[in-house]
Amino acid sequence: MDSNKNEIDHVLKQAEVGFQFLQQSDVIERAELMYAIATEIETLDEILIETAHLETALPLARLQGEKARTVNQWRRYADAVKTGLYSEARIDRDPNGQFDLRKYNKGLGPVVVFGASNFPFAFSTAGGDTASAIGAGCSVIVKAHPAHLKTSQLMADAIQRAISKYGAPDGVFSHVISDSFTIGQQLVSHKLVKAVAFTGSFRGGKALFDLAQSRPDPIPVFAEMGSVNPIFLLSDYLTNNLEAFAKQYIGSLLLGVGQFCTNPGVLVGFSGEQLDRLKLALKNELKSASTGKMLHTGILESYNRLKSEMVQYEGVGILEEGQDNTPGEFAQALLVEAQATQVLTNPKLLEEVFGPFGLVISCSDQAEMKALLEQLDGQITITFAASEKDIRECTELFAIAQDKCGRLLFQGMPTGVEVQYAMQHGGPFPATTDPRFTSVGPDAVKRFIRPISFQNWPNEFLPKELQDGNPLQIDRLINQQWTKA
Known part of the structure; x- marks a missing residue:
């Protein structure tokens, strides 16, 4: 629906009805709804892919893969919800009848999801935020991203068809179209909204967080706001992997025109002949590489502005530029270099440039690398391009890194x-607003639940998750023992 501020109250009242419907459903019933939504998305024909391609300039093959991932997310999250994993049912009964305590998790309430631009399927209207919120038993209000409105509408229609076929009220899912910041602010400020999910820039995520905290009743904002995802190069590994690493790194840096929140924007190594040879290999890889269109003109303009600012800083030199086949339309990749001493005195060099931009930092020794690691803000990922020998010799770096990121990689690219249970896609501020949670994998459901305890209640009035006889056959912790009994 095209929305103005006068319609928001109506949308939220419907969302409250949808939330109450989901609260009356059990985990198996919610999972069935999620499976139905997955099937409806799966059956969308080529018009979805073609529309998204025209709106985002993302390649057709990439969009086909992302659609499959989106369907898989809904089914994977439904599988997890159905087991009762996130109900976390606990029952404690005193053998002498002094108390009967039962606790489980229920949904927070209506959730506002802001669609992301860089993943029009998997992180937008029908993405993981929407799937995990409905899995938690929350209704969802999606504010469509203005860069792919037609794609967003096709996805919203699919979700609403599945909800209608299931017999759920329309308010389980609402789709708001508006390019007005005021509408977004109204949604976050509305008293019926109980949580917000956002993927995008630091500026946008922090503004939503601050607004949510200024409410009379503050609510959580789960904002994923980006990261430079540094890679720390250690000597023993580089001795045997220099050429292969250079190819891997440039491939990762340019993937999706650098428009991934896990893009490895900073590369840190030790000064010397080995790093010089790597820089030459990186230059050779980059100068023959071409990129493509960015998602929309706003992102391209921001990228060009930020990379221009970076090369103006003292001590920053250009290593290599990628091909610029279509000036003013395609993004031109850029690799720059600086000494750690300069970066340590100018923290702005460690800020994200969203796009195909990389900074190579030279450290004189391990102490300087440690200082640089300690100065880092929170990151979604940190990678060690290292051998086991390297890690044994740099255990202090490894220990510090664990406090700086949500996912710590040994070799490979971030x-x-x-989409797995063990994935952690999030990290300490400013990578995300709450490092305790992930926005990818079934555990994303945890963001939108809260515990409630029932004391001495008659069995028939308890949620099925807590009733005697375990009618849902889920795992429960009964008197400190996990059982399906």
């Missing part, structure tokens, strides 16, 4: 995020 781009590519698996």
